[in-house]
Amino acid sequence: MTAADPLQAPLGDLTGVGPTRAAALASAGLRTLEDLLLRFPLRYEDRGHIVAIATLRPGTATIAGEVVDAQIKPTRRPRFTVFEVTVRDATGSARAVFFNQRFLAQVFRPGQQVVLHGKVEWTSLGPQFQSPQYEFVDLTSVDEGDSVHTGRIVPIYERIGPLTPKLQRDLVARALDRLPEVITDPLPIEVRRARGLPTRREALLDTHFPPEGTSVDTLNAFRTPAQVRLILEEFVLFQLALADQRARVVTTAKPHRVLVSDEIRTLARRVLPFVLTPGQKQALREIVEDLQRPTAMNRLLQGDVGAGKTIVALLAAIVAMANGLQVVLMAPTELLAEQHARTVASRLDGTPFRSVLLTGSQRSVARRDALAAIASGQAQLVVGTHAVLEDPALFNRLGLVIIDEQHRFGVGQRARLRGKGRLPDVLVMTATPIPRTLALTAYGDLDVSVIRDLPPGRQPVRTTARPEERRNEAYAFVREQVAEGRQAYVVLPIIEDSDKIDVRAAVSMEEALRDGALAGLRIGLLHGKLKAAEKQTVMQAFVAHDVDVLVSTTVIEVGVDVPNASVMVVEHAERFGLAQLHQLRGRVGRGAAQSYCVLLFDRPLSEEARERLKAMTDTTDGFVIAERDLAIRGPGDMFGTRQAGLPTLRIGDLARDQDLMADAHEIARGLVAEVPDDALPRRLARAAWAGRFNLAQVG
């Protein structure tokens, strides 16, 4: 967009926006006219039918009139207040009551003109609104034909600090007044026409001030053609930025070449401790095909917890190393990096290849040794946290980067990685089974392999939810399992933003169990404040079965693999998110024995928490759980948007608008194939998303 684009004018240009209001708007991310106009109302209200008070009937209605009385009414119940307002128009008067909202005494004053909207009931004192929506208006201007605040369907915007919905409505109306006759439209005409969608200009006007006759229900479902058009525009630009990035990567030849010989196949077979499942075989085939292509691989390997992604990645690594390339395997936590380092080292035993561990907290000697081994070519595989990539001098023949537990590693980070200029093959692995729409969003730039089966002999984890009072039963069961030679996890919630309390809770819980329910068992304690070496010691003791029960905060969440562990007790399960509970539960059920998960919950249980626990006891299928999670919470919260690398959308909603994202994905891939690189939509997409995703650094 050019500097002359009127939509890019600062909001300060609008009448009524001084520095204070401009700052308030900026705090909500609204700086330009376009920012303001590409922000949907929270909802819409039909004020087209303001009824005379005398004609009110029970049901939902809108009235307009003057406040004649406003006061707090005493009630018999202590600490329970009723605020009562009386409004009068030319035909009569009606009351409105609000419960426990004392502050309204500062808001309503006799003499004000107000519009009330809401449900009306009949009382002995006549019509009564209960907690209606209210807005103060200038009714004289209504008579003069004001069509912004009343007498129509009005948009209700989310309040921003001192900026009331009404004030924002005025600003939006003024911004729309300044729209030029023709505005640049990123959506190609054919795309728009095929779907019967309006131009950008019409869409902006109709979204904020819907024409008469528009269904309020459709508006509130955000499904009018105007709204759909704006959502689709945002999605297409986003998908286009991803497709664009992908197109660049897949057309640039990578500097290395990978070939697969019989010799390499034999070598790979030697490290294989078991027969691969059909899903693993298929994924491996896809990966190895990618490796042999002249352009770099960008592939996501999706597979539920325990599906066996690690071995697939290791086999890919062997192919790369056999071609003289270096490989990096990155984990999201040091704990997981250390575990991978152990498994990888033992699997590579008997091959010509060596691996080293490289983490931030390593002592300098160990680190120096590791660096020397990589530099000399003695070690070809580096296992570490993503700090590994910060050292550009490290790798001279980096051919393959494997990123485990992808959900902590977003689009932007991947782009930066490729931006380092070496175009390694990239394999990202995630155990988070995400619904297709989100996959298109978070991983729209990747090709996807999915392992749907589990290694043979796995039995679904039997899961129960129990109230806290039955804690003793849960721990008695842990004792039984330990007596049979099994191991157990006890998971404690992280107490948000309070590491200290968290550690204290973990420590005292561990003490309570040691002296009480689990007396006599060998207990290990793992929490976020332990030093890396201490964590490793505890973890190794658990792996070696020198510890029966591992009491832990969620640091064990990702990837930990101890097949002999058969029980997990989750304390305060109601505080965990669904994706997290599923991840946690994946720590058990990794061996042949029947495994169990007991979710202890504390009351009161919110509706959402109840649904989460129910989802957990209903199914162990990660894909089903992901769909439920999306339904319960919406995508914004799903994995923590930032972690998932999900975009911050302005108007689109990944849960509500799933169908549109799928459509946008197709449109974008088509455009990238059909229109030249400098065509308008592609330029706009880059401009729109470059800043937000660092996509510009790529290519």
Ligand code: ADP
């Ligand atoms: P994830 O996909 O969650 O990373 P892992 O790679 O850690 O799963 O594998 C889980 C467990 O299953 C490991 O103990 C691994 O050795 C084992 N495993 C993986 N594939 C197979 C297979 N085909 N047959 C038997 N066991 C397997």
Ligand code: MG
């Ligand atoms: Mg794993």
